[in-house]
Amino acid sequence: MDVGELLSKALSHKADKSSSKNPSIKRKSDAAYENGDYDKRRREEPKGITDEEREKILEMLDNEPETEALDETNLKKMLLNFEKRVYKNQEQRIKYPDLPEKFMDSEIEVNEIIQQMHVIATAPDLYHILVDLNTVQSLLQLLAHENTDVSIAVVDLIQELTDVDTLNESEEGATAVVDSLLEKQVVAILVQNLERLDENNKEEADGVHNTLSIIENVTEFRPECCTEAAQQGLMVWLLKRIKSKIPFDANKLYASEILAIILQNSDENRLLIGEYDGIDVLLQQLASYKRNDPSNKEELEYMENLFDSMCSCLMRTENRAKFLRGEGLQLMNLMLREKKLSRNSAIKVLNHAMSGPEGADNSQKFVDILGLRTIFPLFMKTPKQAKAGPSSEELEEHITSIVASMMKNCQATQRQRLVNKYTENDHEKVERLLELHFKYLDKVRTVDDQIEREKQRMKNRGEEIEDDDEFYIRRLEAGLFTLQLVDYIMLEICATGPSSVKQRVMQILNMRGGSIKSIRSIMREYAGNIGDAKDPEAKEQEQDRILQLVDKF
Incomplete structure (x- = not known):
């Protein structure tokens, strides 16, 4: 038995041991156990290697000649050998196109040298040589080689070369190879290769996964390339892969993850996905979870990626209209009623759909489809955090923001229906509003005290306090934003609702030692910091409206 056979046996034994850590393999084992095949399988499992075989392996490894360390000279030799083998294979394929046996050996040689080139990933400081010698090209x-085995081997190599941890070891080498790949439109070429891979074949399915890994690596290193990548066919392929009827698998999850990344990093991509009817694709996929929960944690992550993608899309006004036409509001409202795992993320999507002046149509429609019946029970009692999705406090912020958006955007009958909600059941929603006011006021006071102590320490050390914006952001994150929304709703219903609403607000404020002055101060600060850089006129109008409400209060 030679060293190759012994090593192969050792590795297969190691793989059998490690398979117990692999969930998918474990599930198969469980199934076998249930089917009564467990004892039979145990008898058939390999027993590993003997002490004698282990000694032989160690002896042979000791006698193996030491490989030369990879330096510039050795790398250039390897790359020259690579180019020779590729040229030879191309030549033979052209010369004998219908005789595979004539070019098969040269194809194996190409594959072998590609495997040897994986060692280059251990020396990212030498990556510039790949560019200088045109090896990247x-x-x-x-990647367009007739034999998909060769293209998959290249994908595997590029995936390892662009691994983020490897790229971080040498900024110069990483910049050289990534910029060269992007310049030569690597994403377009990868997408063309993806189109011909058959995921029913395990090796080709792995090739798809590694391709997506390359795209993730490159976009993480160069986030600004997301727009260009989407335009090179990636967006179309991702949408097609997500809506395909193939059962849920790791590649479908990865495709949803890449989609969420390229939408998060690029406003142009949010517009592009709308042009490709991507809003409908996302809604169709999310519809599976209105009455059914994901079957495992991987599918749960997939669902969350779809929700994140939808939230990114709704940052574009054009997509909000598509969301409305595609009955996205009805789907989210149904999810709120069904109380499945999708509910909490549906709340987040509704917030994105209805916020700002651009959310006016969605706000009006939400009232029309009886959305008040589903959102106000959640306002009265915030849902608990699910296995995925927003935390309880984030949910409280989203729900309060939805109600505030409806107060800003609804007109006529819809607005009257909204205001009337606050008089129901002896003004219970007004009491809940004041409960939230005092809860978040305490949180803001706590963080204000911390900030004041920090500022005092900075003064004592003689440091200048320059960045007030940073402190303001900290206050917003600690609960100031939710407090501002709560107080805005309070001002609106006191100004436009029945007199009994304001009477109840004043009664609770007096009873709990609250202060009108404090609420006015919070709302003046809110008006002073409200902003819409795209539309200064709209910003000024909104500020005036809030200050008028403050004066009326």
């Missing part, structure tokens, strides 16, 4: 050309 040669690798990308091989």
